[in-house]
Amino acid sequence: MKTTKTIFQDGNHKWIAIVRDPDKPNYLIDTNEYLVTHGGQGLLLDPGGAEVFPAVFSALSSEFDPSALSAIFASHQDPDICSSLALWLEFNPKMRCYVSWLWSSFIPHFGGTAETFIAMPDEGLDISLDGLHLQAIPAHYLHSSGNLHLYDKIAKVLFSGDVGAALLPPGDDGLFVENFDAHIRHAEGFHRRWMGSNEAKRRWCERVSQMEIDMLCPQHGAIYQGADVQRFINWFDGLQVGICGS
C-alpha cells in the first residue's frame, strides 16, 4: 500500500501526496498521485495506472471518502496518468475528468462516457473545487503535446506532471528534494529525452517563475520546495531538451 502525506493544510483545504509503494513491481514506473480537498470535495491529480489502482485507492480512502471525489485532473494522456479511470468511475459514475481538448476523445479508451470529460482549452482553465479557485496552466509539449499543470494560488502549490520528474534509484525515497545537485542528476536524462521542445520549455519557465510557488510537485520522484523551486526552474531553463542519445 502507498502512504499518504499531507503537504499542505488549512482547515479542510488540503494537499495530500500519495506516494511510494514498497510492494510495487519494479517494471512499473513509480508515480506520485495528489489529492486536493476543499469543503466536502476532492480533486485527484493524475490518478495513476490501472495496475497501481489498489495501492492508490486504499491509501486515498484512509484520508478521504472516494465516492466524494468530484473530479480527476489528467495532466496528459499517458497510461501511468489515468489508465485507472474506469475503476475510479465505479465509485462515483458522475465524477468528471479534466483533460486537454487534444486528448478528450483518446482518454475515453480508458473508460468514462461523453459526460465524464471536460476538455481544457490550450490557454488553460479555471477550476473551482467547492469554492477553491484552481488554475490549469499550459505546459504543452512538456512532454505531451496537450499538457496542463495545476496551480493552487492559496496553497502556493504547483502540480507539474512530468516536469520535475526524477527516476530515483532504489532506496532514494524521500518525499522532498534534500540535496538539489545530487537529486537533479536523476532528473536530467528524463528531461532531455522526454521533453520535446526548447521553445515550450522557455515559455513554461517564464510563466512559472512569475508565480508564487512554495512546492513544485511532479508525478515522479520528489517534491521541490522553498528555494529548490526556483533552482529547478533555472536548471530546466538552461537545459537543452528534445535530444535523443543515439
Add this chain to the structure above:
Amino acid sequence: MTMTTALTTRPSKAQQAGVDLLRIVRINEEIKAVVGVAFKINIMALNAIFLAKRAGTAARGFGVLSNELRVFSQDLRDGMSVLTAHIHACVTEVSVVLQDIRHTALLRQAVEQSSAACGRAVLAAREVENDRHAERLARLRKQLRAALDDAFRMVELGGVLAKSAKIEAAYGQSFAVPLAQVSGEFDGVVEEIRASLESLRRSAFFTGN
C-alpha cells in the same frame, strides 16, 4: 442467480476465461474456413445444374437432385451466416468477461486494503454486472451450440443428396463420367464440412472441460 466470488475463485476463473477466449478464437478460425468451403459448394451446385441441363433427358434424376443441391448450398450459406453472427457475439462476450475479471480483481484488492465504507457496495454492484455478463455468455454459448447442431443436420442432409447424385450419375449415359466427377467433388466437400462441424461440436468450449 449465483453470485460470483471473484476473490476466492479468481485464478481459476481468469484462467477459464483465458482458455475460453483461446477456444472461441480457434472455433472462429475453423468456422471461417468452413464458410470459405461452403462458398465453393454454391459454384459446384451451379455446375451440376448446367451439366444436368446439357445431359437433358439422359440424366433426369440427376437434374432433380442438382436443383436440390442448389437449394442446399443456399441454405448452407444462410446457416453459415447465422453461425458467424453467433461466434462474433461469443468472442465479444468472452472478451467482456475477461475484462470484468481483471477489473474486479483490482477493485476487490482496493476494497480489501482500504477502509472506505462504500467499497463493499461498489464491489457488490460490480459483481451483479459480472453475473449478467456471465449469464449472457452462457446463453450465447447455448445458441452457438444449437446453431452448430442445425448446421450439422443440414450438412448431413447435403451428404445424402450428394451420395444420391453419385448414384444418379451412373445413369447419365454418355454424361456419366462428368456427372460422377461433379457429384463426387460435391460429396467430398460436404464431407469435409461435416467433419469440421463435428469436431467443432466436440470443442471443450461447449463441454467445459
